[in-house]
Amino acid sequence: MIEVEVFPHRYLKAKTTEKFLNEIYSLDTVERVIIHGQPLPKTVYFGPARGTPVNHSERKVINVHGVPVELTVMAGRFWITLKDDSEIEKIEEICKSLFPFCYDLKVGKFTRTRPTVTDYIKYGERAVNMMDRSLIGLIDPRSKFDSAVKIIPKKKEEETSSKEE
Secondary structure, three states: OEEEEEEEOOOOOHHHHHHHHHHHHOOOOEEEEEEEEEEOOOEOOOOOOOOOEOOOOOOOEEEEOOEEEEOOEEEEEEEEEEOOHHHHHHHHHHHHHHOOOOEEEEEEOOOOOOOOHHHHHHHOHHHHHHOOHHHOOOOOOOOOHHHHOOOOOOHHHHHHHHHHO
16 A cells, blocks of 8 residues: 655635545545545634534535535645556546646655554544544544445446446
8 A cells, every 4th residue: 555645735616626535535545545634623622602503614514425524624635545657647637637836745654553442442442443544643533434434336336346236
């Protein structure tokens, strides 16, 4: 497995994030994408306005390969996990076409490969031993799974399963 970090020098708008994710997920070797950025909360967390709604224009639901994904962060960094390094040049081309500003592209290791203490606390040892290895280290102990992780299936897997039925 190869991991690539795409770090645009600006936060992306929802429309650009949607285009980027759709193009990235169209590549054959992409296994998962993790988005980092500034949070876009639904309500104010603290202070005198605590509990009032935040009407941020970029907190939208985008469509990534037919799956609705609610943006809870302003996309500022992407960690892309690939099966091999054959499509790194294609990622570079996607970045050049979508980002008219500067960006950094790094190859390295950015995610955990072994279960964390948080994984054991949240799910227990038995569940951690049985869980999908691609979900290791992606858990926030204060969040619900549905709001923290969104699974986007690959089209080839969908076509294969529909042909078998």
